[in-house]
Structures are given as C-alpha cells and as structure tokens.
Amino acid sequence: MSWAWANRALLAQYTGSHLYLALMPILFGIIVAVPVGVLCVRFRWTWPPILSLTSIFYAMPSLALYLVLIDYTGLTDWTVIIPLTLFSLSVLIPNVVDGLRSVPQPVRQAATAMGFGTLRQIVQVELPLAVPIIIAGLRVATVSSISLVSVGQLIGIGGLGYFFTDGVQRDFPTEIYAALILIVILAFLADGLLVLMRRWLTPWERARGTRRALSATLRGSRAEGAT
Amino acid sequence: MSYFSIAWQWLTSAQQWHGGDGIPVRLAQHLQFTGIALGIAVIIALPAGLAMGHLRRGGFAVVTLANFGRALPTLGLLVLIFVLTPGSPASWLVPLAFLAIPPILVNTYEGVLGVDADLTDAARGMGMTEWQILRKVEIPVAMPLILLGLRISAIQVVATATIAAYIGLGGLGRYIIDGLARDEYNVVAGGAAVIVLLALAIQGLFTLLRWLIVPVGLRRQAQTS
Amino acid sequence: MITFESVTKHYPGGTVAVDALDLEIPDGQTMVLVGPSGCGKTTTLRMINRLIEPSEGRILLDGRDISQTEASELRRGIGYVIQQTGLFPHRTIVDNIATVPLLKGWPKAKARDRARELMDLVGLDPAMARRYPYQLSGGQQQRVGVARALAADPPVLLMDEPFSAVDPIVRATLQDELIRLQAELHKTVVLVTHDVEEAIKVGDQVAVFYPHGKIAQIDTPQHLLGAPADDYVENFLGFDRGIRRLAFFPAAGLDLQTGIVLSDGSTVEQGRRAAKQAGESWVLATEAGRLPRGWAALADLESRDGHETLAQVPLAPYGHTFRVGQDSLRAALDATVLSRTGLAVGVDDQGRVVGVTSYERLRAAIQAAEEAADGQGARPS
Numbered sequence: 001m002s003w004a005w006a007n008r009a010l011l012a013q014y015t016g017s018h019l020y021l022a023l024m025p026i027l028f029g030i031i032v033a034v035p036v037g038v039l040c041v042r043f044r045w046t047w048p049p050i051l052s053l054t055s056i057f058y059a060m061p062s063l064a065l066y067l068v069l070i071d072y073t074g075l076t077d078w079t080v081i082i083p084l085t086l087f088s089l090s091v092l093i094p095n096v097v098d099g100l101r102s103v104p105q106p107v108r109q110a111a112t113a114m115g116f117g118t119l120r121q122i123v124q125v126e127l128p129l130a131v132p133i134i135i136a137g138l139r140v141a142t143v144s145s146i147s148l149v150s151v152g153q154l155i156g157i158g159g160l161g162y163f164f165t166d167g168v169q170r171d172f173p174t175e176i177y178a179a180l181i182l183i184v185i186l187a188f189l190a191d192g193l194l195v196l197m198r199r200w201l202t203p204w205e206r207a208r209g210t211r212r213a214l215s216a217t218l219r220g221s222r223a224e225g226a227t
Numbered sequence: 228m229s230y231f232s233i234a235w236q237w238l239t240s241a242q243q244w245h246g247g248d249g250i251p252v253r254l255a256q257h258l259q260f261t262g263i264a265l266g267i268a269v270i271i272a273l274p275a276g277l278a279m280g281h282l283r284r285g286g287f288a289v290v291t292l293a294n295f296g297r298a299l300p301t302l303g304l305l306v307l308i309f310v311l312t313p314g315s316p317a318s319w320l321v322p323l324a325f326l327a328i329p330p331i332l333v334n335t336y337e338g339v340l341g342v343d344a345d346l347t348d349a350a351r352g353m354g355m356t357e358w359q360i361l362r363k364v365e366i367p368v369a370m371p372l373i374l375l376g377l378r379i380s381a382i383q384v385v386a387t388a389t390i391a392a393y394i395g396l397g398g399l400g401r402y403i404i405d406g407l408a409r410d411e412y413n414v415v416a417g418g419a420a421v422i423v424l425l426a427l428a429i430q431g432l433f434t435l436l437r438w439l440i441v442p443v444g445l446r447r448q449a450q451t452s
Numbered sequence: 453m454i455t456f457e458s459v460t461k462h463y464p465g466g467t468v469a470v471d472a473l474d475l476e477i478p479d480g481q482t483m484v485l486v487g488p489s490g491c492g493k494t495t496t497l498r499m500i501n502r503l504i505e506p507s508e509g510r511i512l513l514d515g516r517d518i519s520q521t522e523a524s525e526l527r528r529g530i531g532y533v534i535q536q537t538g539l540f541p542h543r544t545i546v547d548n549i550a551t552v553p554l555l556k557g558w559p560k561a562k563a564r565d566r567a568r569e570l571m572d573l574v575g576l577d578p579a580m581a582r583r584y585p586y587q588l589s590g591g592q593q594q595r596v597g598v599a600r601a602l603a604a605d606p607p608v609l610l611m612d613e614p615f616s617a618v619d620p621i622v623r624a625t626l627q628d629e630l631i632r633l634q635a636e637l638h639k640t641v642v643l644v645t646h647d648v649e650e651a652i653k654v655g656d657q658v659a660v661f662y663p664h665g666k667i668a669q670i671d672t673p674q675h676l677l678g679a680p681a682d683d684y685v686e687n688f689l690g691f692d693r694g695i696r697r698l699a700f701f702p703a704a705g706l707d708l709q710t711g712i713v714l715s716d717g718s719t720v721e722q723g724r725r726a727a728k729q730a731g732e733s734w735v736l737a738t739e740a741g742r743l744p745r746g747w748a749a750l751a752d753l754e755s756r757d758g759h760e761t762l763a764q765v766p767l768a769p770y771g772h773t774f775r776v777g778q779d780s781l782r783a784a785l786d787a788t789v790l791s792r793t794g795l796a797v798g799v800d801d802q803g804r805v806v807g808v809t810s811y812e813r814l815r816a817a818i819q820a821a822e823e824a825a826d827g828q829g830a831r832p833s
Contacts, residue, residue: 059426061386067403067419070412071230110538113501113610114552114600115528128542143297150300151390154407164306168394173310180303187298204542204584 004178011160015182018159022146022186024081029088029141034134036089037096038122050093058090062148066155080152087148088141095137099130132205135198139191146187150179230416237417248401250421257398257425260391261384264320268327268380276332276376280339280369281361289336296329301387309394319391326387327380334376338369370441378433382426389422399425453479454500454608454640459509461495461665469495471665472509478657479607480638482630486651487661487688493644495665497610500642501530513608528552531601531609531639535617537593539585545571545596546581552604563603570599573636575629591622595629602637611643615650627654648689652677652696660685674700674825698782701821703774706784706814708798708807712736714762716745721758723748723765732810734793736770737762742804744770744797773797776806781821785814 004011040047065083073079103126111125127134153161163179166172199205244250279285304322312318342365350360366373392400402418405411456475462468470492477483485493498504499511502523511518518526539548549567554560571578574595585593594614601609615623631654634641645651651658652673659670662684669681677697680686686693711730714723716737723735727750735753739745746767756765771791774783776798787796788809798806809817 055430056427059382059430061382061389061422061426063386063389063403064419064422064426067415068230068423071233071416104536104538106534106536106538107540108538109503110532110534111540113503113527113530113532113534115524115526115555117524120555125540125542129540140297143294147298147300150302153302154390154393154404158302161300161302164300164303165393168306168310171310173307176303176307176310180300180307183300183303184295184298188294191294191298202542204586 003174007175011178011182014160014162014179015186018146018149018161018183019186021077021080021149021152021157021159022084022142024077025084025088025145026138026142028081028085029092030138032085033089033092033096034127037093037100038127040093040097041100042118042122047097054090054093057086060086062087063151063154066152066157070155075156077157079155080149080157084145084148088145091141091144092134092137095134096130099133099137100126102133103129128201131201132198135194135201139194142190142194143187146183146190150183233413234416234420237413238420253397253399253401254421254425257385257388257400260319260323260388260396260398261381264323264327264384264388265377265381267320267324268331268384269377271324272328272331272376272380273335273373276335276373277339277361277366279332280336280342281357281365283340286336286340289333293329293333296326299326301326302390302393305387305391305394319388319394319396323384323387323391327384330379330383331376334372334379335369338372338376339365341372342368367442371437374433374437374440378430381429381433385422385426385429453477453512453514454642455512456496456499457510457512459496459499459506459511461492461499461504462507469665470499470506473665473667475659475667475670477640477642479640481656482634482641482643482654483657483659484651484655485642485644485659485661486646486648488663489646491661491663492665493661494612497612497642497644500608500610501527501532528556528604529606529608531604531606533594533597533601533609533611533614535613537585537597539593539596539600541585544582544584545576545588548585548596549599549603551600552606556604566603567599570603573602573633574599589622590618591626594618594626598630598633602633602639607640609639609641611641613645614643616645616647623650630654660688678822678825695782695785698785698818699780701781701818701825703776703779703781703784703798705781705821706776706798706807706809706817708776708809709795709813710807712808713738713805715739715742716761716763718762719758720753720756720760720762720765723762724750724753724758727753732795734768734795735762736795736797736805736808737765737767738805744773744799744803744805746770747793747795768792770797773799773803775799775801777801781814781817784809784817788814 036050040050060083062083065086066079069079069082073082100122107125107129108121111121116125149159150161150164152158153165158164160179160183163175167174167176167179238250276289279289301322304326305319308318308322339361346364346368347360350364355363388396388398389400389403392398392404399418399422402414402421406414406418454475454477456473459470459473459475460468461470469490473492473496475496485496487493495504499506500513500518502518505519513521513526540551543551546564546567549570550558550560550563553563553566558566568578568581571581576592576595576599580588580592585596588596594617597614601611615626618626627650630641633639643651643654655673657670658673658676660668660676662668668685668688669676671679674697676685677689677693677700680689680693690696709730709732712726712732712735714726714735714737716739718737727733727735733750735748735750737745737748746769748762748765748767752765769792771793772787774787774796777800784796784798788794788811790796795808795810797808800806
C-alpha cells in the first residue's frame with residue numbers, strides 16, 4: 001500500500017492511458033453499433049451475415065489482432081483501439097438487435113397505427129425501450145475492454161498492464177497486485193456507473209427492479225469474456 | 228510487405244513444420260493445455276450451473292462471478308501466480324481454468340433457468356423425478372446456451388494460453404513471445420495467423436456441433452447467439 | 453363514411469382472410485364487426501388504417517381512396533385501440549395520451565392540456581397523469597388507450613377487441629363508458645369483437661361475419677335479434693335471442709295496473725274490493741311517499757276483519773322492481789319472473805310506485821312493440 005501511495009503519480013498516469021485505451025473503443029463501438037443494429041432490425045436479411053461477422057471478431061484472441069495490426073498502424077494506440085473496437089462491436093451489435101426486438105409487439109403496433117414514421121418510431125419508442133438490454137451489453141463490453149487493454153502490454157501498449165511486465169522483470173509482486181486491483185476497481189466502477197445510468201434513463205423500470213435487471217444483465221452477457 | 232504476405236511466407240516455409248518448435252508440436256501443446264484447463268472448468272462449472280439453474284438459485288452470485296471473471300486481467304493473473312509460485316509446473320493451470328469457469332457457469336445457468344416453467348411443471352406433474360427433469364427436459368432445451376458457454380470458454384482458454392507463453396508456457400504463444408523478444412516479426416506474424424485460424428476452427432467446430440446436437444425447433448429460438 | 457369496394461385479402465399459401473367485401477360504414481355511428489376467430493374481422497379493421505394492405509379492391513374514406521394518402525398521415529387521423537393497449541411503458545400517462553397531438557406538431561403545453569381534458573373525459577383520476585402504465589390496473593390502462601386514441605380528435609376510431617383482456621365487471625363498465633362517450637362525441641367507431649353480447653350492447657350497426665371472410669348480415673342489433681338472415685346467424689346469436697331482444701323495447705310501453713296499488717293506511721275491505729275488481733289475487737301496499745312496501749294476498753285479506761289496515765296484515769316482499777322511465781321490457785320481464793306473486797312493481801326515478809305489471813300486460817306490450825319496430829336501434833338498458 002505504501003508503495004502505491006509513493007508511486008501514485010505513475011499509477012495515475014498509467015490509469016489515464018488505460019482508461020483512454022479502454023473507453024475509446026466503447027465510444028466508437030456504441031456509435032457504430034446503434035445504427036448497424038437498427039439496420040439489422042429494419043432490414044432483416046442483413047442480420048445473419050452481420051451476426052456471423054461479429055461472431056468472428058468475438059472469437060479472435062485480441063493479442064493476435066494487435067499483432068496483425070502492427071503492420072498497418074505501427075506501434076500506436078490505434079493498434080490496440082481498433083481490435084478492441086471490433087470486439088466491443090461484436091458484443092454491442094447483437095445487444096442492440098436483441099434490445100430492439102424485445103420491444104413488445106403491441107407497443108410497436110400501436111406506435112405504427114398512431115402514425116409514427118419508421119425512423120421516428122425507432123428513435124422515440126423502440127430505442128428508449130431497448131436501453132436496459134443495450135446497457136447490459138455496454139457493461140459487458142466496458143468491463144471486458146478495461147480488462148483486455150492490459151494484454152496490449154505484450155506489445156508495449158497496455159496502460160496499467162505496464163506494471164505486470166515490470167513486476168515480472170523485477171520480481172516485485174506488489175506492483176502486480178496494485179495494478180490488478182486497480183483494474184478490477186476501475187471495471188467495477190465503470191459497471192456501477194452504467195447501472196446508475198440505466199436507472200436514470202429508465203424511470204419506468206423502477207418497480208420491476210431486481211428480477212428484470214438480472215435477466216437483462218444475463219441477456220447482455222450473451223457475448224462473454226475473451227482475451 | 229503486408230502482414231499477410233509475411234505471414235504466408237512464414238507459414239509455408241518447410242522448417243515451420245518440423246522439429247520441436249514446429250507448428251504441429253506447438254499446436255499439439257496448445258491444444259493439450261486448452262483441453263486440460265477446459266476440462267477442469269467443465270467439471271466445476273457445468274454441474275454447478277445445472278444445479279443452480281434447476282434450483283433457480285444463486286443468480287446474483289453467478290452474475291457477480293461473471294463480472295469478476297470478466298474484469299480480471301488475464302495477463303495480470305498469470306503474471307501474479309507466476310511471481311508468487313516460481314518454478315511450479317502447474318502455475319499456468321489455475322488462472323486458465325479459473326477464467327474458463329464463468330462463461331460455462333453463466334450460460335449453463337441461464338440456459339437451464341430459461342427453460343419454460345410450464346415445461347418443467349408439466350414434467351413434474353407427469354411424475355418425473357428432479358433428475359429426470361434435468362436430464363430429459365432442461366438439458367436438451369438449454370443445450371444451445373450450454374454449447375454457447377462451452378464455445379466462449381474454449382476460445383477464452385485458447386487466448387489465455389497464448390498469453391501464458393509470457394510466463395513460460397509452450398504452445399502457439401511461444402511464436403509470439405519469442406518472436407517479439409527476438410524482434411522477428413515474421414515469426415510473430417505467422418504465429419498470430421495460426422492462432423487466428425485455430426480460433427476460427429474452434430468456432431466452426433462448435434457450429435457443426437450445434438447443428439448436430441440441437442434440434443431445429445430449438446435452433447430457431449436461440450437465433451441471436 | 454368508410455366504404456369497402458370489393459376488398460379481398462389473401463396471403464401466400466392460399467389463405468383468404470377477406471373475400472370480396474363490400475361494406476359501408478356510416479359516419480357518427482358504432483359499427484361492430486363480429487364473428488368467430490379467423491373470420492377476417494380484424495383484417496378488415498386493419499385495412500382501414502393500412503396496417504394491412506388489401507390484395508384487391510379499394511377502401512374509401514370520405515370518398516378518397518386511402519391508398520393515395522401517405523400511410524403515417526392517414527393514421528394520425530384515425531384513432532386505434534387494441535386489446536393489449538400498447539401503451540408506451542417509458543412515457544407517463546399524460547405523455548402517452550398526448551402522443552398524436554405531439555406528432556402533429558402541437559406545442560407541448562397544449563398537447564398536455566388536451567391530454568388532461570381527455571383523462572377527465574374517460575373518467576381517469578387526474579392524479580394518474582404523472583404515473584407510468586405499469587402502475588395502473590387493466591381497466592385504467594384501457595381507458596388511457598381510448599383517451600390516447602381520441603387525443604387528436606380523429607373522426608374515426610378503430611377498436612380491436614378492446615375490452616377482451618379485462619374481467620367481466622370492468623368490461624361492462626368500459627362498454628358503458630364507450631356508449632356514453634359516443635353519445636357525446638358521435639365518432640365513427642369500428643369495433644371488432646368475438647363476443648356477440650358486446651356487439652349487441654354497444655353497436656348501432658352489427659356486421660356478422662361468416663368464418664371465411666364474408667359477411668352474413670349487417671343490421672341493427674334489434675333487427676338482427678328479431679330476424680336473423682340464416683341458420684348461421686341464428687346460431688351465432690345464441691339461444692335466447694327473443695328475450696335479449698326485449699332489451700330494446702322500453703318499459704314505458706307497458707300499460708301498468710294501478711288499481712291494486714293502495715297505501716298501507718287503506719283498510720282490508722278496500723283491499724279486498726280492489727283486488728276483486730282488478731281480477732288479481734294480490735294487492736300492493738305502499739308506505740309514505742308512495743314507496744313500495746309489500747304484497748297482501750287476497751286469501752289473507754278475506755279471513756281478516758275489514759276494518760284493519762293493510763299495515764297490520766303480513767306482507768310478502770315486493771321483490772325486484774324496474775324503472776318505468778329507464779328500463780326495458782326485458783328488465784320488466786325479469787322482475788316479473790323473479791317475483792313470487794307473478795306481478796312486478798314499476799317505479800319512477802325516485803323509487804315511487806307507478807304501477808304493476810303482469811305476464812298478460814307484458815305480452816301485450818311486447819306484441820305492440822314488435823309491431824311498431826321499424827329499424828331505429830334503441831339502446832339496450
């Protein structure tokens with residue numbers, strides 16, 4: 001603990017880069033996933049190919065992808081951000097689709113019958129109702145992303161992962177512990193923030209509470225853990 | 228030269244296929260490690276998931292474990308175990324197996340939990356014992372998700388085993404770690420290619436498995452997986 | 453006026469949901485489409501707001517072919533109520549109701565005010581405005597559904613089995629509400645139901661569908677009950693249509709017997725004379741304010757001292773009454789059947805006795821009503 005305090009500036013610096021490397025992919029991911037997801041729901045024939053594509057991205061070990069990209073991006077942040085974005089897409093796109101599909105049929109029918117245009121209906125009715133499931137996916141993607149960044153340390157770009165390789169080289173478990181704990185804390189914090197965001201965005205879900213939240217989380221974790 | 232040509236050159240050069248550092252050897256090692264870790268994870272997680280799903284308990288614990296498993300950095304865990312127990316031959320096994328547990332547990336749990344309560348109700352009403360219900364109703368219906376969990380876990384282990392080369396484990400990761408250390412990009416590129424192909428192969432294997440095991444009626448339901 | 457011109461809907465695979473339908477739905481009335489499952493009534497309804505497009509034929513709204521109007525625009529001018537309500541879970545009640553006005557571009561404040569007006573119209577407590585749908589009961593949710601459909605004051609209102617998902621008591625209340633609303637608003641309502649009782653209760657016109665997309669009969673409920681076009685319709689209507697038809701004849705048509713209605717201060721002797729004169733075996737004793745008190749049997753009166761008052765005689769309960777001004781012959785018949793004396797008491801709005809009816813008088817009234825019936829659908833009571 002005293003080590004952590006003594007080196008707090010260093011830790012803070014790496015934490016900063018770690019968060020940058022972890023959260024940029026999520027941002028890009030959600031920006032792309034929502035329109036793509038909407039597309040897949042609107043034009044059903046696009047879904048199977050896109051699903052296959054995202055499955056493939058999901059299965060790729062991230063390290064391998066980092067290495068492939070070195071040739072194209074050199075050894076920059078993008079070498080890590082791009083594969084992590086692809087990974088987050090592979091979680092988020094199915095979630096957006098799942099979320100949109102979970103909107104009850106009577107609600108959709110009523111909206112159409114009232115005269116909502118297609119786009120307006122998606123934006124004003126369906127997406128808001130898909131939020132719990134989308135956020136469940138965001139949680140999975142964010143937590144995974146924060147964890148996966150550290151693997152990049154093997155090519156030298158790993159945020160807090162720096163302390164892992166450093167700890168091996170110096171045979172100094174303390175900094176490994178510190179980085180490990182810090183990463184887990186960051187992940188749980190991000191998760192918690194997303195849960196709060198979901199509660200804030202969905203005031204109508206309040207009484208439903210735990211049961212539904214649990215199932216939404218489980219559905220979101222369809223795409224589970226990877227490295 | 229592009230990545231692909233580098234990798235292709237390395238892959239197709241004859242020396243890669245012979246000797247102790249050849250692709251077949253490394254591949255076999257990798258599969259061996261994967262198999263053992265996966266096996267242990269299955270032994271622990273599958274019965275636990277089935278039991279918890281059937282009894283409809285422990286959902287919170289499952290989700291928390293899943294979150295934790297996802298949050299835990301694999302490199303960090305590997306490195307930590309290595310530093311704490313240097314020289315121990317099985318130090319790689321614990322993290323590999325541990326990280327393989329959550330996907331199997333979560334998806335098995337969710338699969339069994341998701342079996343329509345009406346189905347199990349009817350089965351109980353017909354006089355089936357709890358065991359029979361599990362075997363004849365819940366497992367078959369939950370199969371798509373169980374397979375999904377196994378697939379995700381297998382891929383997870385393959386990837387983690389790759390990284391474990393950093394702490395001295397054999398297998399395909401060796402190409403990457405050694406290649407990076409010696410600044411031999413062609414080895415790195417080729418190694419990465421083999422790993423990607425392996426991952427795709429596993430993906431394909433499970434798709435085949437799913438097609439074989441899961442009846443059409445169920446397959447349609449689990450469309451999004 | 454909504455007109456169907458030879459409209460057909462068929463699906464790939466051969467199913468014909470609607471078969472060369474010609475239908476005219478007049479303005480300002482409630483047209484009920486009724487029939488068994490799969491008969492095409494819901495398909496017909498949904499073609500009006502183009503949720504389903506016809507395979508052949510065309511549909512005119514006020515003389516204009518609806519396929520020429522842009523679908524969303526058409527729908528904003530037609531209210532739509534469905535069984536499962538389809539309320540937006542993520543919006544408050546007031547915002548749910550305000551949906552179409554907002555779609556049409558009304559300023560938010562104006563739309564919300566209108567929504568509150570409608571809440572009042574459909575009988576919803578204003579305190580519910582900021583609540584969410586999940587916090588309301590089934591009946592309340594359906595009221596919101598109706599309010600939402602009426603928000604932009606559309607001339608046409610489509611209802612697809614709107615009350616089937618609630619329990620019978622709530623259903624009856626909602627049906628009454630609909631009738632009340634219609635009396636005030638005079639919308640062109642097209643309602644689909646599989647319940648023939650509901651059709652008869654709320655409909656000005658009822659269209660009975662054959663099982664496969666064709667119409668068997670379109671008529672007022674009264675005429676339908678009185679003269680079913682064929683065996684199918686007769687079976688569909690059910691077995692006691694004669695009695696149910698009586699609900700359309702007002703009890704005011706009865707020629708009530710007043711001679712045997714005496715205050716309880718009258719003497720037994722007066723009672724005996726009144727009964728004999730009327731040829732009845734009972735006399736009705738009333739108390740202060742001409743409220744019914746009970747029946748005195750002639751047999752009883754004969755054995756008593758003529759100077760006693762009716763109040764001193766043991767009286768049989770006067771039984772079920774019917775309101776002469778508001779109830780129907782059906783209610784009167786029911787009261788008569790339930791009465792142990794075979795005579796029923798007709799009262800006014802304040803419960804004061806107007807007169808008494810018997811089976812004979814009922815028979816006469818029924819005959820007169822049937823002869824006078826000329827197709828003006830009276831409201832069932």
